[in-house]
Amino acid sequence: MKQQSKLWMSIVAAVALLSACSEQTTAPVEQPIANKEQTKEQTPVDFTLVESTNQPFSISLLPKFSLEAEEPRKDVVMHESEQEQWMRIELLPKDASNEMETYAKERATAISEQAILFEGTLPFENAIAYEAHVDDSVVYVIGVTEDAPMFLTVFTKKEENWLDTFMTMAKTIERKKTETNEQTKEQFFTYKSSNQPFQANILNGYMAEAIEPGKDMIFLDEEKASLTVELIDEGADWSLVAEQAEQYVKASSKDGHVEKITWTKGAHLNGSDVYKSAIEDGEVYVFVVKNEPAMRLTIFIQQPNELDAFLQMAETIERID
Structure with a gap:
């Protein structure tokens, strides 16, 4: 009788152990991460749509940034307080794409002879970029060679690099149908x-x-x-x-x-x-x-x-x- 009782207790213990292992194996450990990502994606970005009065394009700006005409065919995106960090936008004719790499390299080496190819990620399918380091600053020269070619020049700091912030806004640039030359000739x-x-x-x-x-x-x-x-x-x-x-x-x-x-x-x-x-x-x-x-x-x-x-x-x- 005692042997039957011991056998019965062993069976119960084994079942309990298997049950615990089964619960641990099937626990949804990925769910909290998925929820965090979903929450992040659902967080709205507070953009403001702005149209250039200097070139035929619009851009969505993050809070505290503004768009100003720097000179004919060039606009700048600036922060209201961090004025050492800014981005120049220069629309180009469609045929400029053919020489974009040459232009980008020339502009970058004019800033620093030690300018190198940028190996990071950009929000454009076709672009060539160089980075030039000057003292405590970094200048990125980005030539976008898509249907609406343009130069983006980002001036930022080494310790507080805002390239990603400017690229978040740059990817919203939409060019109007009017050709740049038609607008600027006058x-x-x-x-x-x-x-x-x-x-x-x-x-x-x-x-x-x-x-x-x-x-x-x-x-x-x-x-x-x-x-x-x-x-x-x-x-x-x-x-x-x-x-x-x-x-x-x-x-x-x-x-x-x-x-x-x-x-x-x-x-x-x-x-x-x-x-x-x-x-x-x-x-x-x-x-x-x-x-x-x-x-x-x-x-x-x-x-x-x-x-x-x-x-x-x-x-x-x-x-x-």
Whole structure:
């Protein structure tokens, strides 16, 4: 009897053990992960659809980002507080896809000779990208070679890299049917100086001409509002250039007061030392630009709203040695 009882207890124990093993094997261990992924996918992204007034496209922007026209055929996406991190958008003609790799490499190596191919992931089926490291920053030059080719240039930081954030917005870019050239032909003309080795896009209504050796002027009325361009050669004494700029502004000032600021807007002019002062009928600004092409820009304006147009044209200046 005792042996039958022991046998019965052994059978019950074995059944219980098998049952426990069965429950452990069939437990839905993947379910919590699936739920997390599903929750993530269902979280709405707070985009704002914005249309460019400068190029024929629209883009959806994340909160605290804005779209601004930088110059003809170029827009920038900027954050309201992190202005050192931004993305330039440049639509291109359809035939540009054929030379995209060459263009992208040239642009990247102009930023840094050590630029390398970007091996990360981009939200485009066909794109070529390079990355260039400059001090504590990274610049990504991305040539998209799909049906609507474009250049995307992302300026971000090594320690706080926002490439993915900008790509999240870039993948929403939708190009309108209007060709880029059709929209921009009426906005500007390209001025090639016969006096200095540079060219610039000049807004319609403005004029440009050489006024003396080493100086070209862009103006609506040279007696009222104007921009004078002086290229500065490599190896210049920057302390002397700065001293001359300050002295010039002081001499033009109505009260001898000169304000010095560091410019934080745009792409090429960003980081320039600026000397400014009030004059009898407006304001004078002298920009000392150390970025390539290095130059000194002297701007006279009578109304505050005249400055933006000159800065927009100044951003397009390119050396053509």
